[in-house]
Amino acid sequence: MKKFLMATAAAALSAGAASADDHAVKVGIILGFTGPIESLTPHMAGGAEMAMSEVTESGKLLGGKAVEPVRADSTCIDAGAASAAAERLITAEGVKGIMGADCSGVTGAVLSNVAVPNGMVMISPSATSPALSDAEDDGLFFRTAPSDARQGEVLAQVLMDRGIESVAVTYTNNDYGKGLADSFAAAYEAAGGEVTTTAAHEDGKADYSAEVGALAAAGGDALVVAGYVDQGGPGVIRASLDSGAFDRFVLPDGMIGSALEDTFGDEIDGSVGTVPGTESPGADKMLEMAEAAGIDGTSPYVGESYDAAALILLAMQAAGSVEPGDYKASIMDVANAPGEEIFPGELGKALEILAGGGDIDYVGATDVELIGPGESAGSYREIVIEDGELTTAGYR
Amino acid sequence: MDLLNAVVALSNFVLVPAIAYGSQLALGALGVTLIYGILRFSNFAHGDTMAFGTMVTILFTWALQAWGVSFGPLPTALLALPFGIAACMALLLATDRVVYRFYREQKAKPVILVIVSIGVMFIMNGLVRFIIGPGDQRFADGERFIISARDFKEMTGLDEGLAIKTTQGITVVTAVIVVALLFWFLNRTRTGKSMRAYSDNEDLALLSGINPDRVVMVTWLIVAALATVAGVLYGLDKSFKPFTYFQLLLPVFASAIVGGLGSPLGAIAGGFIIAFSEVMITYAWKKVLGYTLPESLEPEGLVQLLSTDYKFAVSFVILLIVLLFRPTGLFRGKAV
Numbered sequence: 001m002k003k004f005l006m007a008t009a010a011a012a013l014s015a016g017a018a019s020a021d022d023h024a025v026k027v028g029i030i031l032g033f034t035g036p037i038e039s040l041t042p043h044m045a046g047g048a049e050m051a052m053s054e055v056t057e058s059g060k061l062l063g064g065k066a067v068e069p070v071r072a073d074s075t076c077i078d079a080g081a082a083s084a085a086a087e088r089l090i091t092a093e094g095v096k097g098i099m100g101a102d103c104s105g106v107t108g109a110v111l112s113n114v115a116v117p118n119g120m121v122m123i124s125p126s127a128t129s130p131a132l133s134d135a136e137d138d139g140l141f142f143r144t145a146p147s148d149a150r151q152g153e154v155l156a157q158v159l160m161d162r163g164i165e166s167v168a169v170t171y172t173n174n175d176y177g178k179g180l181a182d183s184f185a186a187a188y189e190a191a192g193g194e195v196t197t198t199a200a201h202e203d204g205k206a207d208y209s210a211e212v213g214a215l216a217a218a219g220g221d222a223l224v225v226a227g228y229v230d231q232g233g234p235g236v237i238r239a240s241l242d243s244g245a246f247d248r249f250v251l252p253d254g255m256i257g258s259a260l261e262d263t264f265g266d267e268i269d270g271s272v273g274t275v276p277g278t279e280s281p282g283a284d285k286m287l288e289m290a291e292a293a294g295i296d297g298t299s300p301y302v303g304e305s306y307d308a309a310a311l312i313l314l315a316m317q318a319a320g321s322v323e324p325g326d327y328k329a330s331i332m333d334v335a336n337a338p339g340e341e342i343f344p345g346e347l348g349k350a351l352e353i354l355a356g357g358g359d360i361d362y363v364g365a366t367d368v369e370l371i372g373p374g375e376s377a378g379s380y381r382e383i384v385i386e387d388g389e390l391t392t393a394g395y396r
Numbered sequence: 397m398d399l400l401n402a403v404v405a406l407s408n409f410v411l412v413p414a415i416a417y418g419s420q421l422a423l424g425a426l427g428v429t430l431i432y433g434i435l436r437f438s439n440f441a442h443g444d445t446m447a448f449g450t451m452v453t454i455l456f457t458w459a460l461q462a463w464g465v466s467f468g469p470l471p472t473a474l475l476a477l478p479f480g481i482a483a484c485m486a487l488l489l490a491t492d493r494v495v496y497r498f499y500r501e502q503k504a505k506p507v508i509l510v511i512v513s514i515g516v517m518f519i520m521n522g523l524v525r526f527i528i529g530p531g532d533q534r535f536a537d538g539e540r541f542i543i544s545a546r547d548f549k550e551m552t553g554l555d556e557g558l559a560i561k562t563t564q565g566i567t568v569v570t571a572v573i574v575v576a577l578l579f580w581f582l583n584r585t586r587t588g589k590s591m592r593a594y595s596d597n598e599d600l601a602l603l604s605g606i607n608p609d610r611v612v613m614v615t616w617l618i619v620a621a622l623a624t625v626a627g628v629l630y631g632l633d634k635s636f637k638p639f640t641y642f643q644l645l646l647p648v649f650a651s652a653i654v655g656g657l658g659s660p661l662g663a664i665a666g667g668f669i670i671a672f673s674e675v676m677i678t679y680a681w682k683k684v685l686g687y688t689l690p691e692s693l694e695p696e697g698l699v700q701l702l703s704t705d706y707k708f709a710v711s712f713v714i715l716l717i718v719l720l721f722r723p724t725g726l727f728r729g730k731a732v
Contacts, residue, residue: 206630206637207633207635210413214679216683217679217699218682242559243557244559
């Protein structure tokens with residue numbers, strides 16, 4: 001009992017201390033620290049915390065406020081647990097903005113169950129589901145990752161430019177694969193291409209010759225494989241090559257990886273693909289900074305996480321307030337032109353410009369350009385496989 | 397010309413894969429049927445026995461490759477096969493000594509032995525995953541194709557290609573050899589005849605002086621060889637993953653039951669029936685019909701009866717139909 005009382009007293013004290021401290025602003029980081037992407041999230045959180053400590057050290061946020069990150073676990077798959085964690089961040093920790101969540105499913109749940117009712121701003125670094133574009137968000141939700149709908153469009157454009165006008169599509173049977181296949185098919189048909197058939201494949205089978213048989217019956221100049229490079233994708237390609245059904249493949253981001261070069265070499269020469277990427281000098285700068293901070297900057301979505309956290313803080317400065325209701329309208333302003341371009345490591349300079357009433361165009365690590373309902377326009381690297389190697393054909 | 401194209405397309409996507417898959421199933425089903433006929437229970441551990449034998453073969457294949465030994469155009473795994481069979485034999489004899497013999501001496505009912513075999517299945521399952529891991533392993537090397545689709549097209553000038561993989565060729569040849577050896581053994585040798593006698597009537601066989609321990613041991617040895625050969629052929633042709641071998645249990649049992657449990661000939665027929673049904677029902681017939689039918693009748697859709705996701709459902713349905721209408725199977729095996 002005594003311990004319980006002491007713990008309660010301590011908790012009350014610390015809560016009181018937090019609310020009394022005018023010089024710190026808390027920002028929540030809600031990512032799946034346990035669950036299917038637990039190997040990626042520590043780097044992503046590290047990226048976001050880098051931006052926060054950069055701002056704290058500059059001492060220029062709203063007259064010298066410090067930024068204090070608070071981590072919470074989204075689990076990536078359990079909507080209930082993620083909502084509870086977000087609720088805790090807002091009610092118990094009193095965060096003023098949320099960097100997260102990560103996976104599309106939990107992000108949608110946290111947004112509708114917690115963020116919108118509480119009027120909290122959320123910027124997700126990695127939720128790519130097209131469904132989130134139409135989510136009811138009261139202008140509170142943004143993402144620094146592009147929607148998969150965008151990748152579908154880019155991929156369709158790549159194919160049309162290369163004169164591939166009829167394809168068969170197979171996708172891995174989950175939200176990612178289905179969403180991507182649908183958005184690609186819509187964009188491709190709108191551009192005048194023909195999708196001969198669309199069929200799902202299950203990951204982790206020994207043999208895909210039956211699936212390929214059905215795809216081959218429908219025909220097409222190439223086969224779009226919207227799957228994973230370490231799952232069923234290579235099996236589908238192998239069965240297609242073996243049976244002579246297809247020898248040219250179209251590979252979205254999940255299929256681009258060095259494992260592809262190792263497995264197939266020059267057997268799939270002439271295949272094309274897309275993967276998020278940018279030529280912006282911000283990306284190199286980000287890698288350098290991450291390395292100095294001991295984070296793996298090449299891990300996916302680290303740059304997006306840095307940018308998401310930076311956008312929250314810059315918007316606070318622009319609005320002159322830490323309240324989500326005040327600064328939510330400033331996020332689009334700081335992210336887009338006009339104004340001075342801001343790269344990673346220049347957050348102090350940006351805060352100074354904003355304090356002086358100037359305008360900035362945040363470029364960041366991933367060439368941030370927010371469009372439509374507040375999501376990244378997305379720039380992609382166009383990949384062509386030549387002599388058994390993934391080569392960059394350009395950026396879109 | 398169109399008709400030729402149709403035949404080639406059909407061979408490429410249906411006949412050749414189904415014959416190879418059917419041979420693999422037949423070898424697996426022979427093992428199940430032998431155990432059922434002689435030891436009188438359904439061995440649920442059979443899929444994982446296949447996985448164990450294959451795993452040992454893979455490990456020896458890697459060792460041979462590391463020593464620079466190869467088998468020319470044929471896969472190195474064929475050289476490693478005897479080691480896999482030997483290890484699998486040792487495992488099955490040990491299992492019999494430790495587990496099954498106890499229940500045999502108790503004269504346990506078949507249903508108890510079935511449940512015991514499920515326990516053995518889980519242990520083997522864990523053993524294989526523990527040693528080689530749950531992931532995918534590819535161990536095929538040597539020449540990939542007897543004839544590749546591209547070469548075939550160039551040779552014949554047809555629109556459709558026909559690919560025959562080396563592994564498919566090896567599967568069929570090996571299956572024929574193994575089955576011939578098995579039938580010779582069962583019908584011509586003294587031990588084989590004593591096994592059949594034991595299977596037909598245990599008491600009569602014992603009265604005429606047949607040594608039951610010897611029959612049981614020889615059965616396990618043969619089953620180990622069959623399971624390993626079937627597993628290695630499947631792994632060479634497709635890929636090795638412990639979970640897919642566990643899943644193979646269903647089509648293998650369906651083959652054995654369709655053919656008639658306890659009947660070796662039935663197991664072979666059952667294997668091919670299951671394989672052809674699975675492949676033909678999930679194949680999209682659009683291309684073949686497009687070549688054979690006049691243009692006005694050409695199908696718009698894919699003409700696919702069932703999506704490939706339902707492959708295993710096909711074995712299930714055949715199993716149900718056979719059990720309902722002809723419980724002894726096509727070749728008059730024992731009733732289940």
